[in-house]
Amino acid sequence: MKNLDIIKSVLSNQKGTDGYSVHATDTVSYELFFVHGNLETVRKSEHSSAQASVYVKHDGKLGSSNFGIDSSASARDIEEKAAQAASKALMIFDEPYELVGGGKFVGEIESNLCGKDEKQIAADVAKAVIYACNEKDCDINALEIFVVTKTSTVLNSLGADKSQTKHTVSIEAIPTCNTGKESVELFETYEYGNFNKEAVMREIAARVQDVSARAKAKKPERTLDCPVILNPYDIREMFEEIVADADYSRVYLHSNLMSVGDKWQTNPVGDKLTVTMRGAIDGSPASALFDRDGTTLKDVVIIKDGVLTANFGSNRFAQYLGKDATGALGCINVEAGNTPCGQLMKEPHLECVYLSGLQVDLYNDYIGGEIRLAYYFDGEKRIPVTGIAMSGKLSEVLNTLTLSKETVVSGAYKGPEKIKLGKLTIF
Amino acid sequence: MAIRNFLSSREESCKRLVELLGRRFEYVSVLGCDVTTKNVVVNRRTSRVDADTDSDRGFVVKMSGGRAFYEYSTDDISGDIVALADRILSEATAADSLDDSMIHSRPVADDPLVKSFERENDFDKFSDSQMLDCCNKIKDDIISKSENVVNAAVMLRLLDVNKIFVSKNRLLEQAYTWVNGIMVVNYREGEKMVSAREGDCSHLLGEVMNALPDKAEKLVAKARKLADAKPVAPxxxxxxxxxxxxxxxxxxxxxxxxxxxxxxxxxxxxxxxxxxxxxxxxxxxxxxxxxxxxxxxxxxxxxxxxxxxxxxxxxxxxxxxxxxxxxxxxxxxxxxxxxxxxxxxxxxxxxxxxxxxxxxxxxxxxxxxxxxxxxxxxxxxxxxxxxxxxxxxxxxxxxxxxxxxxxxxxxxxxxxxxxxxxxxxxxxxxxxxxxxxxxxxxxxxxxxxxxxxxxxxxxxxxxxxxx
Structure with a gap:
């Protein structure tokens, strides 16, 4: 951010404040948008902005106020905003806490995208996706590619001066199958910290096969009563809800459901869950070295054998609770099971490929959703089905998990590639 | 017209950029955004008054010459506009290998129009202190209604939009506001925790600040009912x-x-x-x-x-x-x-x-x-x-x-x-x-x-x- 030095200088000298922190981002995004394989729009975006906070100690409390700064802001603009924020901070009576300690740090999340030409990467991705769609009657109706480099910088009044750079490729692809009267699609998004052409092609080819299956899918003639197998995207959705309950901020605000020592699995008849929150996972776009406060991220096991063993979270709420600041950990690592996928899928089951959106409601002990495409395996045949939904009690479902031995990285999640769940009603 | 200085001071630069890029493209437009926000948030244990933490300030240039559309987003359009035009022409391009796959697009209509639009608002009538007091009173009222309330959050989210649109034949400006008031309660009865919400919205802050207090009773009553809620039989x-x-x-x-x-x-x-x-x-x-x-x-x-x-x-x-x-x-x-x-x-x-x-x-x-x-x-x-x-x-x-x-x-x-x-x-x-x-x-x-x-x-x- 071109005015970062000015921001630092102004905030360091701002009268009436006892501290400051700044989180600045510089984002360069190169984007291609295709319709039916034809290039419709080319975009380049170069954007910098910062969020600043000023802190004022008063009446035994700590007041703070946050404000945005754009890259064109002058010293005078920043002074004005900082003065306004200082007066706002006097109206705030929060418990005091210390900012994250200082030190200079410059890092880059490991990625094979580093130093590569963004236009060439985007063109390579486009070719890989379009080439991978070679199923009869199938097409990629829409394709969006984002090649992003983002640098985050944290400065504060205790001398923190840290920056990290991350490279990602995001793909939104819509494979479609047209068979006579029927035309069906699947909506898929992928985000990678590394670009592996073969892996992208495998993913797309698999989805194209799925969409071909969706064209043949029918609503089952009878009610299905069998275990359900989730794919990595929905497994990630489920665990994102579960781990969010362990955040320090929820504990401080008494809105957490589970306390340390409580059992997520009260009576497990399947595999026991062990979940580690991590700062970085190889290939995950959610990887980071430090959070927006500047806290260096520390991995922590939050669920061990189905029992909540720890909370995690950012500096402020860690201090309020008297705990170690792990930082705002963004990656979820679920320990794999011992059952190979082949064995896990040997008995009759319903393998969900595409849901409208997995609904997980911790407070109401609910898990469910509408199924747009699943494969029902009756013990002999794998039959594509659609037009059904599932629901159950999350607490009962979690007791029945079978975790695959094979693992996968999907967004912020690394863990079993397949998870089998029981106790779900399919209707 | 109540367009803030950030956009009004860049209007001539936008016109100049449209002219320069217009030598290469049939259609060029610039959208300028200056969207500011204010969030007043209180809950049982913390509070804040933040400005522009989710604001949007910058420009997007759109170009078309009968094939694909090109766009370039930047935080500012000022200074050396010739250099900026050159940068746009070099950055917003695709790899040569994609040339053959570009769409053929129709000419974009650019009917002449110069107009300014503005909707009345009352944001200046209320201080940060008044907004914070309003939220705190509602929060305290919610908490006082039941010992089962474990947390209550009250928010005022203010949106103040300024935009300009510049093309060869059009110059448009608009200014309008919106405010959302939101109340959320976390309520625990025995082992069961529930969350309930109420809210109000308007282009006038005063209307929302008047409406929210009357909804506190309903919010807590609803939370009580939800604590007894059962799943619906499919x-x-x-x-x-x-x-x-x-x-x-x-x-x-x-x-x-x-x-x-x-x-x-x-x-x-x-x-x-x-x-x-x-x-x-x-x-x-x-x-x-x-x-x-x-x-x-x-x-x-x-x-x-x-x-x-x-x-x-x-x-x-x-x-x-x-x-x-x-x-x-x-x-x-x-x-x-x-x-x-x-x-x-x-x-x-x-x-x-x-x-x-x-x-x-x-x-x-x-x-x-x-x-x-x-x-x-x-x-x-x-x-x-x-x-x-x-x-x-x-x-x-x-x-x-x-x-x-x-x-x-x-x-x-x-x-x-x-x-x-x-x-x-x-x-x-x-x-x-x-x-x-x-x-x-x-x-x-x-x-x-x-x-x-x-x-x-x-x-x-x-x-x-x-x-």
Whole structure:
């Protein structure tokens, strides 16, 4: 951010404040948008902005106020905003806490995208996706590619001066199958910290096969009563809800459901869950070295054998609770099971490929959703089905998990590639 | 005109950039954004007054010369405009290998228009201290109502939009505001924790600050009921939707389905249903920034097209879609003022604005009385569209069981409503004479590109799967 030095200088000298922190981002995004394989729009975006906070100690409390700064802001603009924020901070009576300690740090999340030409990467991705769609009657109706480099910088009044750079490729692809009267699609998004052409092609080819299956899918003639197998995207959705309950901020605000020592699995008849929150996972776009406060991220096991063993979270709420600041950990690592996928899928089951959106409601002990495409395996045949939904009690479902031995990285999640769940009603 | 200095001071630079890039491209436009925000948030243990933490300030340049569209987003247009034009021409390009795959686009209409738009607002009448006091009083009131309240949060979210649009023939400016007031309570009874919310919205802050305090009692009463809520037994029921869920249905069932960039991509089944029945003949549905006054009531869209009021379904028949500039060009239709960006760094797509079913003639009490066994369902949680295959999922916060034509005290939560869009819409048998649009929504395109939307309408009676 071109005015970062000015921001630092102004905030360091701002009268009436006892501290400051700044989180600045510089984002360069190169984007291609295709319709039916034809290039419709080319975009380049170069954007910098910062969020600043000023802190004022008063009446035994700590007041703070946050404000945005754009890259064109002058010293005078920043002074004005900082003065306004200082007066706002006097109206705030929060418990005091210390900012994250200082030190200079410059890092880059490991990625094979580093130093590569963004236009060439985007063109390579486009070719890989379009080439991978070679199923009869199938097409990629829409394709969006984002090649992003983002640098985050944290400065504060205790001398923190840290920056990290991350490279990602995001793909939104819509494979479609047209068979006579029927035309069906699947909506898929992928985000990678590394670009592996073969892996992208495998993913797309698999989805194209799925969409071909969706064209043949029918609503089952009878009610299905069998275990359900989730794919990595929905497994990630489920665990994102579960781990969010362990955040320090929820504990401080008494809105957490589970306390340390409580059992997520009260009576497990399947595999026991062990979940580690991590700062970085190889290939995950959610990887980071430090959070927006500047806290260096520390991995922590939050669920061990189905029992909540720890909370995690950012500096402020860690201090309020008297705990170690792990930082705002963004990656979820679920320990794999011992059952190979082949064995896990040997008995009759319903393998969900595409849901409208997995609904997980911790407070109401609910898990469910509408199924747009699943494969029902009756013990002999794998039959594509659609037009059904599932629901159950999350607490009962979690007791029945079978975790695959094979693992996968999907967004912020690394863990079993397949998870089998029981106790779900399919209707 | 109340356009702030950031944009007004760049107007000449924008014109100069349009002129320079116009030497290479047939069509060039610049959208300038200066969207400021203020958030006042209090809860039981923390509070804050933040400014511009989710603001949007910058420009996006759009160019077309008969092939693909090019866009360049930047935080500022000032200083050496010739150098900026050169940079845009070198950066917003594709690899040579993609040249042959580019679309051929029609010329973009650029009808002359110079106009400024402004809506009255009252943000200057209230200090930060007054807003904070208002939130704190409501929060304390909520907490005082029950020892089971473990946390209460009260928020005022202020949005102040300034935009300019510059092309060879157009110069448009707009200024408008919106404010959302939100109250959330976390309530614990025994082992059960529930969350409930209430809110209000307007373009006037004073209206919201006046309305919120009266809703505290209702909020806590609702939380008490939700603590006793049971899951709904999966099945097909007669259902009445409140205006919030009606709006969600409009949004997910036929809002996304008529976004015409989906027509271009052959991603919307609706394209082949124009002029055909898609809903019960008593259904009428509209969308438009000019359709009603709510959060998406801008004067011109991010393509510089003036706000419209578009009838989507008329007497059960699908009559129109909604479009942005690019998709209308590709389809050979007129854009409907629905080109919207998440912010200046993002692409414009065809997006909904204020989407709703029109009211009918039935009384809500008659609708309830007509149901032997079913549910009235309330408050949008989330939804997911499927414009290609018309599957739909709408999640409501809670429902109340109806037995023998009367609302009972039996609450169910959560409530997931799903089905096949035409089946759901054709099952609509009664429409209430009430009408309410809620302007607190955020809508994504797929899983990204979030824009502020409103939706609503009357109460609907329909038959649908709950689970």
């Amino acid at each position: 099945g097909i029921y007669d259902v009445i939707t409140d205006p919030s869920v009606t709006g969600l249905l409009a949004h997910e069932a036929f809002g996304h389905g008529v976004e015409m960039d989906m027509f271009v991509k052959d991603r919307a089944l609706a394209a082949s249903y124009m002029g055909k029945y898609v809903a019960s003949p008593i259904c009428n549905m509209r969308d438009g920034a000019a359709s009603t006054l709510s959060v998406a009531s801008y004067f011109f869209d991010d393509d510089g097209v003036l706000a419209h009021d578009t009838q989507i379904i008329k007497d059960g028949i699908l009559v129109s879609g909604i479009s942005d500039l690019v998709s209308a060009g590709e389809l050979g239709t007129e854009p409907t003022g629905n080109g919207r960006r998440q912010d200046h760094t993002r692409k414009a797509y065809s997006r909904m604005t204020n989407t709703f079913f029109e009211s009918g003639k039935d009384k809500l009490e008659d609708m309830i009385a007509s149901i032997k066994h079913g549910y009235m369902i309330f408050e949008t949680n989330n939804g997911m569209e499927d414009p290609k295959n018309w599957a739909i999922q709408c999640v409501a916060e809670y429902g109340i069981e109806i037995i023998d034509g009367k609302l009972t005290d039996n609450y169910v939560s959560p409530v997931v409503m799903s089905g096949y869009v035409p089946d759901v819409l054709k099952s609509i048998s009664m429409i209430s004479d009430a009408f309410k649009v809620e302007g607190a929504g955020m809508c994504g395109k797929g899983h990204k590109e979030w824009v502020r939307v409103s939706d609503g309408g009357p109460a609907l009676k329909l038959r649908v799967k709950l689970g």
